[in-house]
Amino acid sequence: MSALLEPGMLVRHPDQADWGLGQVQSVVGARVTVNFEHAGKVVIDSNRISLVRDFGPVRP
Template identity: 70%
Template sequence: MDELNALLEPGMLVRHPDQPDWGLGQVQSNIGGRITVNFREAGKVVMDGSRVALVPVFDTET
């Protein structure tokens, strides 16, 4: 999981695979494996990147 999350940069859009109701999120920071994401429906969430593999979103039309 760490490998994919290491590529996440501020401004990138992501989804949480286990929390689809949180909606689309924007990465705020990714420091030392701690990823802060601002989700539309859940607000700011800080996650341990070794425990969850966020899914990058490249097409916001779907």
């Protein structure tokens, strides 16, 4: 999954909805650093957790 993520992308943690929206800061191998609205900066092991892309609001 980390191969599909790039810095700047918006994501959500599938098991931590209360963390809010996160922005990918860096991707190094399977380590993805994400800055979440309500949890701050968190390093995710993408071999264990598949972050969910968030494409933002749908515009007409």
